[in-house]
Amino acid sequence: MALPARWNLLVGIALVFLCNCINAQNPFRSFRYKYSFKPPYLAQKDGSVPFWEYSGNAIANEEMVRITPSLRSQKGQIWTRTPTEFDWWEVELVFRVTGRGRIGADGLALWYTESKGVEGPVFGSNDNWNGLGLFFDSFDNDNKHNNPFIMAMTNDGSQSYAHQLDGSTQQLAGCLRDFRNKPFPVRAKIEYYQNTLSVMFHNGMSNNEQDYEMCFRVENVMLPKRGYFGVTAATGGLADDHDALKFLTYNLQSPDSSGQEEAHITEDERAKLSKEFQDYQDKLQKQKDEYRQAHPDEAEMGKMENPEEWFETDNQRELGQIFAGQSKMFDALRDIQRKMDDLVGRQERTLSLMSANQVGGVAQTGGTGQVPGGDVLRRHEVDTALANQREIVGAAREIKAYVTEIHQRTATIVQNQGKQVGGSAQPIGYDHVQNSLNEVKEGLNLIKRDISVTAQRLAAQPVTSCPTAQPCLTTTIFAVFMVIQMVIMIGYFIYRDTKEAQAKKFY
């Protein structure tokens, strides 16, 4: 029996240690319906919201509180009727800011202040408040292109909100988030626990309640011990619908019962309250189980918890489908963007390698390796080569034109020469010589005939009559004389032709 007893002790110590660890990290969280509203039946039939009071241009129905409608210069407020009765709290606000304009105004504020606010200039509520204001500021008053913006501002009643600066010099902390015109309601979770204020934001791009992201976290924030919660909104020249769908308040309690902050609640009260809460929980669970047993086909476990989420309107369904399509497009675009970046990176790497190779090829001819890169032509070299080529082509055209012109001129010259050859003053050639010879021959024949006629006449006359003693011209002497004369004439003609032919060459 000793062994089981020891085991029980060990398990018990381990459990206590484990519980202490968990509790040290996570405060105990209990819902406070007196500081909350949510659909369905948010407003009762007379229009009132239980435990809340609203005023100004606010309108409440079963589904939501429209703090301001999208009309110009509207102000609306909704405040809890009673101040808080706990120190640390968490508030989850589910809301929509919607408008047809690309920009809207003015914004929505969530308050935790010592006294209930009244209508005023700070997002529908009064200035110089004492406590915390968390502003969802739509409109960019200081023109720094940093709106919509979420910012927190604490005030002890002495400060006046600098509207024209969007409170930029007064903010406790903030973050740039777009909360307008989202497919699903946006959510803000504000936790104030042990003087640490943290704000989480859900951007309304999904219907998943877990998609919160940190906006800011600030330590050592001193807020009034007790306060009123409020939501207010205002419109200006531009106007949005500011709709609060849910306001859920939880009390955060330290699991360490020895905490000084719990001193005002006695142990008896605590036990009583815890018992009440537990009884209520048990009763609720019992009723739920009975209902499920009575109506087994109607609903499943999870759906029973949020009956308002069973249904969706046509608009919501359409928005959901559009959003799903856009998400896919966005994913595809991001994919393309990544690939483009990859391509650009590769291109730049290639270019830098090429330029490095070229510089290396010029500067250090003795470099090792990377030889192929040195053969790459640069752009300006290609341009120079092209320009040279163009010049060569131009010169070739000019040369061709010259050649053609020369050819034409030559043809003209040849033609002119042909004409001159066919003209009168051209006794060139052996034809002319032949003619001259023929003329000479005819002349000679004529002379021969005359000589023979003369010889016949002389033979017919008596020889005695010829004085013998006197010297007389004989036929032989005459013939010799004529031959010599003929040779001289032929020589002269040949000489003249030769001279003219030479003169023609120089022409």
Ligand SMILES: [Ca+2]
């Ligand atoms: Ca503003």
Ligand SMILES: [Ca+2]
């Ligand atoms: Ca601004």
